[in-house]
Amino acid sequence: MESEDTKKTQEMKTDLNLLLECLKYQMDNAFSQKEALVTIHSICQQNSNASVYFREIGGLMFVKNLAKSSEHSMVKEAALYTLGAIAEKNVYCQQTLCTSELFEDLTWFL
Numbered sequence: 001m002e003s004e005d006t007k008k009t010q011e012m013k014t015d016l017n018l019l020l021e022c023l024k025y026q027m028d029n030a031f032s033q034k035e036a037l038v039t040i041h042s043i044c045q046q047n048s049n050a051s052v053y054f055r056e057i058g059g060l061m062f063v064k065n066l067a068k069s070s071e072h073s074m075v076k077e078a079a080l081y082t083l084g085a086i087a088e089k090n091v092y093c094q095q096t097l098c099t100s101e102l103f104e105d106l107t108w109f110l
Helices: 001-027 029-046 048-058 057-070 073-089 091-097 100-109
Strands: none
Touching: 001 029, 001 048, 001 057, 029 048, 029 057, 029 073, 029 100, 048 073, 057 073
């Protein structure tokens, strides 16, 4: 049973690494970015450890910066939705995101 859990954890980590790379290398493809963000959201909703790992690999800050810098409203929306869902599930992610800078950015978005 433990080896099955280890395998699932490794698969989750691989998936998140690949999705983060997809976000980075598909900057000109808003649809691909939106789909990657929705998938990241789904993985993190199913596993709170995924949220922690995504934060550790720099994904959380990348998505925050993507929400801030993307020209595409659907990418901004998906990024903010993903950030909200990740923060909802994990206190460490909440602490990372709850900054005055982020709230200033949010007021600018709205």
